[in-house]
Amino acid sequence: MIDLSIDLGFLKLKNPVLAASGTFGYGLEFAPYIDLNKLGGFVVKGLYFNAREGNPPPRLVETPAGLINAIGLQGIGVKKFTNEILPRLLEFRTALIINVCGDDEEEYARVAEHLDGRKGISALELNISCPNLKQDGRCPAMDPDSTYRVVKRVKNATSTPLITKLSPNVTDITAIAISAHEAGSHALSLVNTFLALAISLEDRKPKLGNVFGGLSGPCIKPLALRMVYQTSSRLDIPLIGIGGISSGRDALEFMVCGAKAVQVGTANFINPDATVAIIAEIEEFCRQEGISRVEDIVGTLKETVKKSRL
Amino acid sequence: MIDLSIDLGFLKLKNPVLAASGTFGYGLEFAPYIDLNKLGGFVVKGLYFNAREGNPPPRLVETPAGLINAIGLQGIGVKKFTNEILPRLLEFRTALIINVCGDDEEEYARVAEHLDGRKGISALELNISCPNLKQDGRCPAMDPDSTYRVVKRVKNATSTPLITKLSPNVTDITAIAISAHEAGSHALSLVNTFLALAISLEDRKPKLGNVFGGLSGPCIKPLALRMVYQTSSRLDIPLIGIGGISSGRDALEFMVCGAKAVQVGTANFINPDATVAIIAEIEEFCRQEGISRVEDIVGTLKETVKKSRL
Amino acid sequence: MFTDKEARIVKKTLQNDFAALTMESPAIAPHCFPGQFLMVRVLPQQYPLLRRPLSIHDRIQSRLSLFFKITGEGTALLARKNEGDTVDILGPLGRGFTFDRNFKAKPVYVVGGGRGIAPLYFLAGELKKRRVHVRIFYGGKNSKELPLLAKMRSEGFNLDCSTEDGSYGIQGMVTDLLKKSFKSELPAFLYACGPEAMMKNVYILASEHGVSSEFSLESIMGCGIGACWGCVKRIRKDGIGTWVKICEDGPVFPGQDIIWEKND
Amino acid sequence: MFTDKEARIVKKTLQNDFAALTMESPAIAPHCFPGQFLMVRVLPQQYPLLRRPLSIHDRIQSRLSLFFKITGEGTALLARKNEGDTVDILGPLGRGFTFDRNFKAKPVYVVGGGRGIAPLYFLAGELKKRRVHVRIFYGGKNSKELPLLAKMRSEGFNLDCSTEDGSYGIQGMVTDLLKKSFKSELPAFLYACGPEAMMKNVYILASEHGVSSEFSLESIMGCGIGACWGCVKRIRKDGIGTWVKICEDGPVFPGQDIIWEKND
């Protein structure tokens, strides 16, 4: 038997695979396709305090091996969530993480306060990195100070463990990671989507209603992997790797680069059973390689740069 | 007859399509495949003052719709270039742009000085954005001040027009663009490659000899297009769009987003005649749309965000 | 909703820009209703990335058909598949047409534009089985854009056609056919699928004549299963216009609930 | 160097993990020499992105053959092409084996490991045409990794085989065959292609016996035409080890110029 469990310190996962926010609905959407209890956990779609309209369509554009989205966090608001959805999620034995959004620090804190102490919630994931809210794609995770402020404010508002979700649209992601860490985040998830643009040549118009959107999918994996590795090399805090993961091998690559767990996003759209397939592939890889505890693979990248010889 | 010519102010191009540095050798490599005179121009591989070894192999990794390279600017050095290659390039009637590299400001200036006033050189492209030289991927174009200093220093060393090539690995590319502009750059080319990592899961080792490399190809197009649009919205300086261009439509999308010209990189590897095919496709599109001057399409993106109705 | 990762193609026909694929899928076929759709994986590789939404065009026992126009890379690649190849499909998805209604022996109109005929063929067949008097109105740019014409005629459907260039049927739009027909009779119900501008005009006409209607809408889809919120359109819910998921609450909606796009 | 965007496949054979494709390419075939290679586009889409380097395995008039092992997605997709399909190829590229030498009636050794036999088959055929006495030494993990065996035997080639598991020929490595053979005769020249570790051992053995040699190297290639500097390996040039482009200056190099990788 291979031990797939992962200990994040503040949270024990039965395996390292979580479903990523915004790509897994409120979880229930996937119940017809997979046994949710098999997951390490899932992160629900981003919640503001109030319900939210989202961006005007079109909201999606396919790109080579990628997807640009500008959903704009349409959602039911945290109250309706706790009243109508949360009770239905309690039956599942898997980590439930709530993706917390806000227009300002106060709103993040209000959402966190509302959720604080509720049964069934394993952690909050602070979404300070969504690129398709402001028209220019800006978000708190693009600046170390804003990051610090939001995390600190939420930290004061809740006793639930905090995961801060970082943006890849920065010069140095480790600087943002340090801020989030210093402000008291228990873990970091990286990364959110990459700010992108697609246009219709005939119309001379952006393809998305919001003009800019966020790029996800297999095409971003090499960039996300780099950021996870940079951050794990510099900081000692549990990392959750995200970006284009669509196979067990992809997931394990993030773990080798220092992620303790991973999130699967866009792949859920291609195969609703992607998460469970990935878990099975991880287990199979461990079996083949004689790895008895998957956690042992975390951070095992050997950085032996071949020096030129002669 | 469609007028494909483009006026960059300091340089007139017979059409908007240039071959990108590092993907077109010293130009001569492509003479067996295409008529170089058909190009708007080409940018030769990056040159340091002295010859350079480059990075240990492996230097390339294929990714979904992308390519990571860590060549490390292996090259013959600028003296050998002017002695042996430049004379052979003089026969071609197309813009010749030299990609200038340096380990520090002085070296950039020395290369520029060496090239100053030589016949046949249309412009220098300052490569301050190569991500696979330092092990951590850092380069001057990640910081506005370093950018300003290098550009200013080179500007003082040469009378040849300067194009500064920017890095996409930044929080705000417009801030870097402004620095380069203020330091006297005549144009900007954006973007260079995205800092990326690929690993071999079985070996737990980076796939590239240099650990990190730069991602190029179709997968980066939505990101590069966004950066060109952001920069053209904010600055009034000729832009050359680069990133995943592999068809006439791709090239035209960059132009609609504000690029006066484009560079074709990775696509040259897939089809050595990619540049001339793209020129033909641009011409064909103009014919179909009744556009008589291709320059008229530059910056025509209508940013009419659909407002939600009701 | 089921996934069938290996639905085998048993028949393929190509006609101009249109392709029809019939697949053996005992897992999915029995559960399908007209107006529902499948999410179809184009290739097993990571490119093209997303599944394509395609309506269920027909169902005979354990077999399903798709009928689609080649409009881009995905549909072109799908059309290149051959008999014996397999397709990875997910479905049936969405809410289809509500057709178990009491039409009080009055005729029912089925109005299709171009490739919009795909789901309507399945619908018309089911209505016919229920002995409903179906009249099909079918419009396209030219006769090549009316690919199912011969087939539907040979199966005895009552058909009125229009083409913009007059190469088949009357010259004009499908709404011209409807306008004329409404003068002599009003149907019990109207079902339509086609380009959005056409559907909008059909809706206006139908509602002016007090005819109830359902329309099948298209939207770019990320997941097809209600998880991404990517496919929304403005739909009236409890009187208020909101962004509603086409894949889950649709793709078929009552005409009066749809908030049609303004013309450019 | 020429591009043939539509070389038509006239014959395909599959054997375990190996595929052979014969294409009609009047533009490229006449210019090919053993040891040269093609850059082969897998699909017309942007995925897989890069062309695959594959050696020219045979040439008969206007026809070219490739022979490759399915080792990843690209070769798997290529092997799925059928007779009648076309392939986009670029070539011939690189410098092949120098085989118009005076071998002074001595035998010439051709040493292949696994898929490394691909270019050697073409070479052996050309040598045979020149009435050179060719001996082929062919090694693999097991008999399945010696796919061309039956074919070469039937064509009358002089063959010695080894497999690591002893399922065919002697049990051991191809170097074991060579060691034995060197005891009784020394060839005029030795050509080899196969896994790098094998080639290194073959080189050491050959040089110990003063036998001159050429090796065909592999490297990941961006362009195949000398433009990207992606394919370099350490090669001695004017006595100094430098990063040399395999695609342009190779893929074939004299054994004594190659700076072999250190064993891990």
Ligand SMILES: Cc1cc2nc3c(=O)[nH]c(=O)nc-3n(C[C@H](O)[C@H](O)[C@H](O)COP(=O)(O)OP(=O)(O)OC[C@H]3O[C@@H](n4cnc5c(N)ncnc54)[C@H](O)[C@@H]3O)c2cc1C
């Ligand atoms: C519920 C539903 C049912 C449909 N049924 C049919 C049918 O039975 N027959 C038929 O011919 N067409 C149908 N369509 C349209 C069909 O999905 C598109 O023509 C197809 O996705 C185009 O893919 P492509 O790769 O060829 O084009 P591309 O333009 O290359 O596609 C790029 C991306 O945009 C999406 N896309 C492009 N056009 C559309 C569109 N009109 N609707 C939705 N997504 C689009 C693609 O799915 C893909 O993600 C249906 C659409 C929906 C939403």
Ligand SMILES: Cc1cc2nc3c(=O)[nH]c(=O)nc-3n(C[C@H](O)[C@H](O)[C@H](O)COP(=O)(O)OP(=O)(O)OC[C@H]3O[C@@H](n4cnc5c(N)ncnc54)[C@H](O)[C@@H]3O)c2cc1C
């Ligand atoms: C000059 C030359 C001639 C060759 N001739 C033959 C031949 O005749 N028969 C044969 O079976 N193989 C040959 N190879 C190896 C062949 O190119 C690889 O097996 C093939 O590229 C693998 O592609 P893939 O998509 O199946 O594998 P993947 O691992 O999915 O490929 C990923 C990327 O790595 C590259 N790559 C992976 N392995 C190799 C390799 N060993 N060498 C070069 N690039 C690689 C691919 O081209 C691609 O860009 C040759 C290689 C070179 C350099």
Ligand SMILES: Cc1cc2nc3c(=O)[nH]c(=O)nc-3n(C[C@H](O)[C@H](O)[C@H](O)COP(=O)(O)O)c2cc1C
């Ligand atoms: C349609 C869509 C909606 C998303 N919504 C959210 C969200 O609500 N909150 C959030 O933090 N991230 C959101 N994301 C980002 C994903 O959680 C994930 O970080 C990103 O897609 C990269 O992972 P992937 O490449 O596996 O998709 C969304 C992504 C997509 C594609």
Ligand SMILES: Cc1cc2nc3c(=O)[nH]c(=O)nc-3n(C[C@H](O)[C@H](O)[C@H](O)COP(=O)(O)O)c2cc1C
């Ligand atoms: C193999 C390779 C080598 C490159 N070398 C250089 C270089 O020497 N100087 C430079 O400024 N950019 C270099 N680049 C970056 C390209 O010029 C271009 O900016 C980048 O590849 C993005 O364009 P693309 O997606 O069309 O390839 C190189 C890119 C590749 C793939």
Ligand code: FES
């Ligand atoms: S397509 Fe994902 S919610 Fe409708």
Ligand code: FES
């Ligand atoms: S493969 Fe590009 S230089 Fe050799």
